[in-house]
Amino acid sequence: MSGALDLARSMGGSIDKDQVKSAIDQYLKYHDLHGGEQESRKSNYTDLVNKYYDLATGFYEYGWGDSFHFAGRYPGETFREAIKRHEHFIALQLGLKKGMKVLDVGCGIGGPLIEIARFSSAMITGLNYNDYQISRGKELVFSAGLNEQCSFLKGDFMNMPIADNTFDAAYAIQATCHAPDAQGVYSEIYRVLKPGQYFALDEWCLTDRFDPNNGKHLAIKAEIELGDGLPDIRTTRQCVQAMKDAGFEVICAKDLAQDFPCPWYQMMDPNNFSWTSFQCTRPGRIITRAIVNALEFLRIAPAGSAGIYSFLTSASDGLLKGGREGIFSPAFFVLGRKPLKETEIVKWQSLSCNMPT
Numbered sequence: 068m069s070g071a072l073d074l075a076r077s078m079g080g081s082i083d084k085d086q087v088k089s090a091i092d093q094y095l096k097y098h099d100l101h102g103g104e105q106e107s108r109k110s111n112y113t114d115l116v117n118k119y120y121d122l123a124t125g126f127y128e129y130g131w132g133d134s135f136h137f138a139g140r141y142p143g144e145t146f147r148e149a150i151k152r153h154e155h156f157i158a159l160q161l162g163l164k165k166g167m168k169v170l171d172v173g174c175g176i177g178g179p180l181i182e183i184a185r186f187s188s189a190m191i192t193g194l195n196y197n198d199y200q201i202s203r204g205k206e207l208v209f210s211a212g213l214n215e216q217c218s219f220l221k222g223d224f225m226n227m228p229i230a231d232n233t234f235d236a237a238y239a240i241q242a243t244c245h246a247p248d249a250q251g252v253y254s255e256i257y258r259v260l261k262p263g264q265y266f267a268l269d270e271w272c273l274t275d276r277f278d279p280n281n282g283k284h285l286a287i288k289a290e291i292e293l294g295d296g297l298p299d300i301r302t303t304r305q306c307v308q309a310m311k312d313a314g315f316e317v318i319c320a321k322d323l324a325q326d327f328p329c330p331w332y333q334m335m336d337p338n339n340f341s342w343t344s345f346q347c348t349r350p351g352r353i354i355t356r357a358i359v360n361a362l363e364f365l366r367i368a369p370a371g372s373a374g375i376y377s378f379l380t381s382a383s384d385g386l387l388k389g390g391r392e393g394i395f396s397p398a399f400f401v402l403g404r405k406p407l408k409e410t411e412i413v414k415w416q417s418l419s420c421n422m423p424t
Contacts, residue, residue, distance in 0.1 A: 082121045088371030094118045095378065098293040108298035109247035113196060113223060116245045119296025120197045122375045124176065130355070133178030133207060136241040136269070137397040139327030146334060153398075154182045157238050157267050160402055163187035167235040170194060172224050172256060173242025177204030177217070184216050189236075193219045194227065224252050229259045237266045241397055244271035247298045249309035253403075257313045260405045266315065268401040271295075272303045274322065277394040287388045291395065294382020303399050315403030323398040324390075331397060332390030335383045 082090050097103040097115050108115050127135050138153035140146065157179075163169060165188035171180045174193030184191045195201050201219045208217045222228045225246060237256050246252035256266050278284050288300055301309070307320050324331045359368065359376050389395030 082118075084369040087122070087369040088374065090118050091122060091371045091374045091378075094122065094296075095293070099289040100293050105299055108292075112225075112245065112247040112298050115298065116296050117197055121199055123296070123379060124197075124200055124203070126375060126379055128176065128203075133176055134182070135175045136179070137324075137331050139323055139331055139398065140329040140333070142328060144329075150178075151182055153269075154179045154240070155186050157240065157269065158183045158187045158189075160267050161236040161238060161265050163189040163236060165189065168192070168233065170229075170234045170237040170256070170259065172237060172239035172252075173245065174200075174204065174219070175242070176200050177207050177219070179240050180204070180217055181208060181211050181213060183238075184213055185211075188216075191217050192234075193217070194222050194224060194229075195219060196221060196223050224255060227255050227259055231258055232261045233259050235261055235264055237264075238268070239266075240269045241271055243268065244295075244297055244300065249301050249306060250312045253310055253313035253315065257315060257405055262405055263407040264405055265318075266403045266405070268306075268310065268403065269323075270306050270399045270401065271297070271300060271397050272306050272322075272395070272399040273300050274303060274394055274396055276392070277302065284392070284394050287385055287392065287394065290381055290385030291389055294378055294380075294385055300395070303396070306399060307401060310401055310403050314405065316406055318402040318404055320399070320401045322396050323400045324396040330390060332387050335387040335390070 094115070095101045095103075097108050097111065099105070132147065132150070134150045134154065136150070136153070138146075138149040140149040144152075161169070163183065163186075167187075167189040169183075169187075169189045169191045171183075171191055171193045174180050174195050177193055180191050180193045183189070193201075193204060195204070198221070201221055204219055208214060208219075211217075220228070224243065225248070237260050239256070243249070243252045253266075253268075260266060273288065277288070291297065292300060303320070303322065307317060310317055356373070356376060359373050386395070386397070
């Protein structure tokens with residue numbers, strides 16, 4: 068019961084409770100499935116993404132935990148164990164250690180930031196534009212006893228309020244997919260990173276199997292964009308090229324979603340029963356919808372809460388379809404290095420990354 072009440076209190080984030088339904092309507096109108104256009108989403112990306120996370124964060128934390136990302140999974144491994152291993156993998160790829168200043172680009176409510184700080188002893192700053200997520204993140208960092216090691220900074224990742232050459236490392240875990248322009252956000256990360264240092268990118272991408280002339284593929288893409296607050300979804304090739312155009316030396320690029328025996332989208336399948344991801348199962352969906360409807364009816368949750376759950380369910384369905392079709396990956400990994408000198412030759416070195424075990 069306490070979980071349901073926590074969910075009710077968090078619905079709408081920093082939006083006034085009597086404005087939640089209106090915010091949902093405004094958010095939906097940005098998207099193709101509701102008559103919106105991609106250029107409008109890109110030009111209004113801060114409003115699009117801010118509304119999305121104000122509306123969705125409570126549900127994410129209720130059903131997903133404090134780390135809002137996917138991770139490949141081995142048989143017998145729980146979802147939470149996989150999430151932690153993936154975050155450790157990011158830290159190991161960057162060689163994080165005590166004393167390093169690290170930037171988490173698009174940090175959510177701080178789940179990965181907290182785990183990576185504990186694992187590496189590095190000093191981590193989380194960049195986020197959403198007030199509700201920052202306030203929630205500060206609460207979680209305080210509870211974890213990491214106030215001296217972790218901090219938050221409000222800012223737009225397309226125009227960071229950070230001086231050049233500030234950080235010893237940077238990472239973005241399935242967050243820069245919200246950027247209207249890949250090269251733009253990667254260039255900002257390049258700017259604030261010290262020369263010779265590394266950026267670990269974990270990106271949502273369309274795979275080579277995506278066909279822009281295939282109506283089914285386009286419908287799945289639109290469903291993912293609607294359900295996940297995305298202006299657009301770039302391809303893996305566009306992602307790598309944008310990293311190069313931003314100035315990074317691309318050390319490796321690999322679709323991590325292909326390297327695990329358990330499909331990344333398995334927990335999104337409502338027919339796949341699991342107690343650890345019960346909210347995503349068919350019975351879990353039915354119960355959650357009933358709880359949300361009841362909370363809204365009793366006016367404990369704001370009007371429109373059931374609408375939030377509906378478009379998030381649509382997101383889950385779109386991701387499941389994209390995974391099954393093989394046209395979408397939530398874990399395209401790129402490790403980039405900022406050259407020591409601007410004249411240093413940028414070159415492609417490898418197509419393989421050291422994988423966690």
